[in-house]
Amino acid sequence: MSRRTVWWLGALIVMLLGVLSVFMYLKARPYQEVVDHGPSPAAQANPYLAAEMFLRERGINVSHAESLTVLPQIDPRRHTLLLFNDRSRMTPRQVDQVLNWARAGGRLVFVAESIWDEQTKQSNDLLLDRVQLHQSLSKDLKDSPPVPESERFPKLTRLYLEDEDAPAYAGFDTDFHLDDPKNLAQAWANSAKATHMMQLPYSLGSITVVTDADLWKTTAISQYDNAWLLWYLSADTDVTLIYNTVHDGLLTLLWRYFPQAIVALLALIGLWLWQAGVRHGPLQAPAPKGRRQLQEHLRASADFTLRHSGQQALLQALQQDVLRRARLRHPGFAQLNVAEQWLALSRLTRQPTRAISQALSPVSKRRLSSADFCRQVAHLQTLRNTL
Template sequence: MNRRTGWWLGALAVLLLGGLSLLLYLKARPYQQVIDHGPSPAAQANPYLAAELFLRGRGLAVSHAETLAVLPQTDPHGHTLLLFGERARMTPREVDQVLNWTRAGGRLVFVAESLWDARSQQSHDLLLDRVQLQQSLSKDLKAPAEDLQKDRYPALTKLYLEDEDAPAYAGFDTDFHLDDPHNLAQAWANSAKATHMMQLAYGLGTITVVTDAELWKNPHIGKYDNAWLLWYLSADTDVTLIFSTTHDGLWTLLWRYFAQAMVALLALLGLWLWQVSVRHGPVQMPAPAGRRQLQEHLRASADFLLRHNGQRALLQALQQDVLRRARRRHPGFDQLNVAEQWLALSRLTRQPTRAISQALSPVRNLRLSSAEFCRQVAHLQTLRNTL
């Protein structure tokens, strides 16, 4: 290929590239696209993060904790305590601590956790029982049908304030209802069928009981007047939000991120258990009971007596047997003193007196060696067999 042909090819490539660029310029249109990556790690760790940010934006100082350990250091005056965490393990001492804090001037907002049990006359929610309010299911109530028809928003909870023409609307869970059997509540908020918030004075402070706190979590706080209601309950105070953040355990995390490895590990464990449980060699049949000889029974009986009674009892039994046979062979044996008895036994058995004295001497409460024990038993048996 000569130089002229190369120039023509280069010019053609430039023209094609320029034409393509012009076409893209005329046809391409810039646009913006928002990609939702889901909640941030902070929002996932704190379900009330949006509520905290909203209250801080209204000028309130907000802190959160997982336990009531912060309560002794918290001044009740000008302070709101939001108890939105699990209270199943709340002790009577902690209930007294919270109520004393409220009585001294604090604001307390908590969620009713249990239903009222008419049979036991309690709800097993210590804090709810102490403020003498009761929670039940809305479906058990009998509301007039005409009230439901007149209500434009029957599923929303209405809070009526003085000098306001329209109520504030909140998205409480309408499945639950609060009841005030002793007429202690001074303010409340209802949906078309049930009551979902009650407020009563308690000493120098106030207590607000709600059926749920889901409306103040991140996905729902921006709906209706949910955020405003939370600010209304804690206005002009510092806020401490107490809730427990549950973290996934080790096994849950391992199964979530290493499922294949966990399955392989379980399979290996099963194979190992199967391998160690396999019998090695043929099954040994039990020995027939008829093969045992009299000598084996005697040996087993002697071993049993030795284990349970000891050496001393066996030796004393042999000594008594020797003396009993001596009484039969020698009349008046019991009237003789010990030395005369040993002389009489020496004449009857033709054994030296020293050997007889060693065999019939009182047995000491000491454990003998196997050889010494066998020697004494053999000596006593020789005396007994001779008589």
């Protein structure tokens, strides 16, 4: 291929690339695309993050905690305490602490957690019982009023305020109902068939009880007037929100951020266990059965009985064997008293009565020395062999 042909081919390629670039430039159109990566880690860890941000935007100072240990540091005046955590382990002392805080001027808002039991006249919610309100299932209401046809939102909870023509609507769970048997509540909010929020004065403060707090979580706070209701309950105060936060454990975090290190550590542990379990040297072969004599079996049996039953069992067995042989040699031996039995044994074995009494006396529970034990066994064996 000549040099001129190479130049022409190169120029053609450059021209084609230029035309392609101009075409793509004319056809290309810029656009924007929003990629949803889901909730942020902060939102996943805090279900009430949107509620906190909403209150902060309205000039309310908001803090949160996971337990009531912060309560002594909170001034009840012009302060609202939102108890949205699990209170199944709340103690009577903690209940008194919270109620004393509300009595001193604080606003308390908490969720009723248990159903009232008519038989036991209590529920499993100590705080709810102390404020003398009851919670029941809406389906168990006997005299529920009929839903009027003019009601636009029968499943929403309505809150009527003074000087307001229209009510505020909130998305409480309508499966539960609050009852006020003592007529202590001064304000309440109802759906078409049940009551889902009650507010009652408590000395210098106030207590608000709701059937659930899910309407203030991030997924629901923007619906209806849920956010406004939270602001209404905590307006002109500072807010402390108490709820349980689920934290990942140490092992979960280690596996998430250091999986290779954990796998390597497990492999090293496995190799060390394998190396530690390897035997050094050949296995010892079992002894041949031909070398096991009767004497060895008897000695092994005696050693086993001595270890597990003690000296008393062996001595008592020898004594019983002596008495058994005496009964065979002397008719009526079993009907004799002890002294007569010893005299009969003395005549049969030609052993002194003193030796026989020492050999057949009840065995002491005290452990004998090796010499005394061998001497006692020898005496019994002599008597047994003589009979």
